[in-house]
Amino acid sequence: xxxxxxxxxxxxxxxxxxxxxxxxxxxxxxxxxxxxxxxxxxxxxxxxxxxxxxxxxxxxxxxxxxxxxxxxxxxxxxxxxxxxxxxxxxxxxxxxxxxxxxxxxxxxxxxxxxxxxxxxxxxxxxxxxxxxxxxxxxxxxxxxxxxxxxxxxxxxxxxxxxxxxxxxxxxxxxxxxxxxxxxxxxxxxxxxxxxxxxxxxxxxxxxxxxxxxxxxxxxxxxxxxxxxxxxxxxxxxxxxxxxxxxxxxxxxxxxxxxxxxxxxxxxxxxxxxxxxxxxxxxxxxxxxxxxxxxxxxxxxxxxxxxxxxxxxxxxxxxxxxxxxxxxxxxxxxxxxxxxxxxxxxxxxxxxxxxxxxxxxxxxxxxxxxxxxxxxxxxxxxxxxxxxx
Numbered sequence: 001x002x003x004x005x006x007x008x009x010x011x012x013x014x015x016x017x018x019x020x021x022x023x024x025x026x027x028x029x030x031x032x033x034x035x036x037x038x039x040x041x042x043x044x045x046x047x048x049x050x051x052x053x054x055x056x057x058x059x060x061x062x063x064x065x066x067x068x069x070x071x072x073x074x075x076x077x078x079x080x081x082x083x084x085x086x087x088x089x090x091x092x093x094x095x096x097x098x099x100x101x102x103x104x105x106x107x108x109x110x111x112x113x114x115x116x117x118x119x120x121x122x123x124x125x126x127x128x129x130x131x132x133x134x135x136x137x138x139x140x141x142x143x144x145x146x147x148x149x150x151x152x153x154x155x156x157x158x159x160x161x162x163x164x165x166x167x168x169x170x171x172x173x174x175x176x177x178x179x180x181x182x183x184x185x186x187x188x189x190x191x192x193x194x195x196x197x198x199x200x201x202x203x204x205x206x207x208x209x210x211x212x213x214x215x216x217x218x219x220x221x222x223x224x225x226x227x228x229x230x231x232x233x234x235x236x237x238x239x240x241x242x243x244x245x246x247x248x249x250x251x252x253x254x255x256x257x258x259x260x261x262x263x264x265x266x267x268x269x270x271x272x273x274x275x276x277x278x279x280x281x282x283x284x285x286x287x288x289x290x291x292x293x294x295x296x297x298x299x300x301x302x303x304x305x306x307x308x309x310x311x312x313x314x315x316x317x318x319x320x321x322x323x324x325x326x327x328x329x330x331x332x333x334x335x336x337x338x339x340x341x342x343x344x345x346x347x348x349x350x351x352x353x354x355x356x357x358x359x360x361x362x363x364x365x366x367x368x369x370x371x372x373x374x375x376x377x378x379x380x381x382x383x384x385x386x387x388x
Contacts, residue, residue: 002047011038021079032197046089054080054089062182065289075111107286110278123342127349128276128382133268137243138257154241157202162188168211177383223259227385263385276384280345283312287329291377292320300372306341337365350378
């Protein structure tokens with residue numbers, strides 16, 4: 001068994017494995033993916049019997065984490081040939097990729113799991129739940145929100161609109177979330193091409209020529225709307241644009257009766273589904289990205305247990321003074337407690353509270369440590385809707 005990272009020129013060799021395992025993906029999508037995404041991603045493989053029999057891909061993303069921009073990677077296309085499954089290949093690929101990301105000082109990595117149980121043994125935990133709704137588009141009944149009648153136009157975005165879309169997001173939405181992918185023109189150019197590969201696109205909502213909303217859509221299996229972002233008061237303009245779109249995308253002249261909307265506004269939401277799991281990779285870089293209230297000070301130490309990335313298994317001291325918001329992170333010798341890396345991840349992303357943390361197996365914590373960890377601002381406002 002050979003575990004290695006492919007050279008960029010070798011990336012195309014993995015397409016046949018993708019087609020074999022992920023049979024739901026179309027040739028059009030894979031043409032896009034292997035032309036665009038594999039230009040700058042990393043692909044790890046297991047080779048045996050002279051062939052690639054398992055793979056894992058890392059797609060790079062620059063993330064905003066609080067006030068800083070940090071590198072990250074989206075783990076995708078974790079696949080093994082059927083006859084080679086059950087031999088630990090995925091675990092070998094994950095361990096290699098995680099330790100390489102540690103060297104690259106990646107604070108955390110993330111993925112959309114096929115099943116939660118696959119990744120929990122590797123200390124991945126859910127950090128983001130996505131609101132999902134079903135919108136009836138069979139009639140012209142108003143949504144009940146934003147009922148102002150507006151004279152808006154709806155068109156598909158072209159790649160030259162990407163800079164305007166990035167400016168729109170960063171002007172009106174970037175500050176809403178603590179964690180999200182950096183949205184520049186390159187990001188939106190890629191989004192447009194990705195959606196087009198799925199018989200879709202990115203829709204623009206304009207009023208008097210000014211951009212008021214954007215959303216992605218796909219029409220491979222019914223109409224799916226992804227990540228609608230529009231200004232307050234343009235709720236019904238958004239619904240009108242979806243109704244117009246349904247008439248264009250319906251197959252065989254049959255109009256779509258409803259649309260599934262992912263990352264929808266709260267008032268549309270029918271469920272809030274956990275979809276993104278993450279794992280802390282380079283712990284000191286992750287902690288340095290966090291913030292505290294400038295009105296208080298923080299000073300505590302704790303040992304971390306990480307069974308995969310051994311460099312994280314240290315005693316860490318974190319400190320921040322009054323009038324400071326960032327954390328100073330360094331190794332120390334005296335510990336006030338012990339925290340497994342998975343529990344620390346859930347705490348810092350606000351998925352569990354201090355009291356629940358204290359009840360977790362393997363956690364040891366003084367009251368002082370508990371109080372100091374409470375002072376750190378948790379990453380509860382996460383917005384990660386990336387698909388590949």
